[in-house]
Amino acid sequence: MVGHVTAPAAALLDSLPSWATLVRAPNAGPMTLDGTNTWLLRAPGSDAGYVVVDPGPLDEGHLQAVAAHGPVESILITHGHFDHTEGVPRLAELTGAPVLDFDGTFEAGGLTVQAIDTPGHTGDSVCYVVNDEAVLSGDTILGRGTTIVAWPDGDLGSYLASLDTLRRLGALPVLPGHGPPLANCAAAAVYYRNHREARLEQVRSAVAAGAEEPIDVVRTVYADVDEVLWPAAEATVRAQLAYLKERDRP
Structure with missing residues (x-):
């Protein structure tokens, strides 16, 4: 999910790695x-x-287009949200490919893939580093804007730690779950973390000014966001409030 910040979190990637092909689903x-x-x-x-x-x-149509590229050896998912996984059973039916669930490093598609646990957006979020040449970030880092922390499954403390993990990958390209590819994982992770810290201060200020319920915080902090996104913003606010309660506990 994108927040009111719609600019890319880092410079856009000029060209995809030679081993990566993008097929975008028609679910804008x-x-x-x-x-x-x-x-x-x-x-x-x-x-x-x-x-x-x-x-x-x-x-x-989307799944047929994916299958038409050639034999499919296996299927990976970055997290369980339906816009990423709803088509899994049908693609498995079309191709006979199994869904992989590996920890650590494994070989797939003639490539070396490292699975990295990156909880926060959801509890099950995973990123994949391929050949030490790029990272597939799911919804942990998007190609444009900011993502939600999908409370109660998502957790802000875990999300911030996951951003630190991704920052340590350095200047790897990012192949995100939504939006355009980015040129620098570390830069994107730093941008996201700074944005989260600024939001936390806004939430703290809103509470100090009398906002009692999460939706009251949304009305103050996310006033410039389209109201269609307020339910998602409220989930993130709940995650922010839980994080602040834990962090500010004496």
């Missing part, structure tokens, strides 16, 4: 930007099938 909207990014991964010249990351929604 306030929560999904241009649509869910389905990534197809395969080493150039490899006899292996594609690894599909985040098949996206249950849209037959």
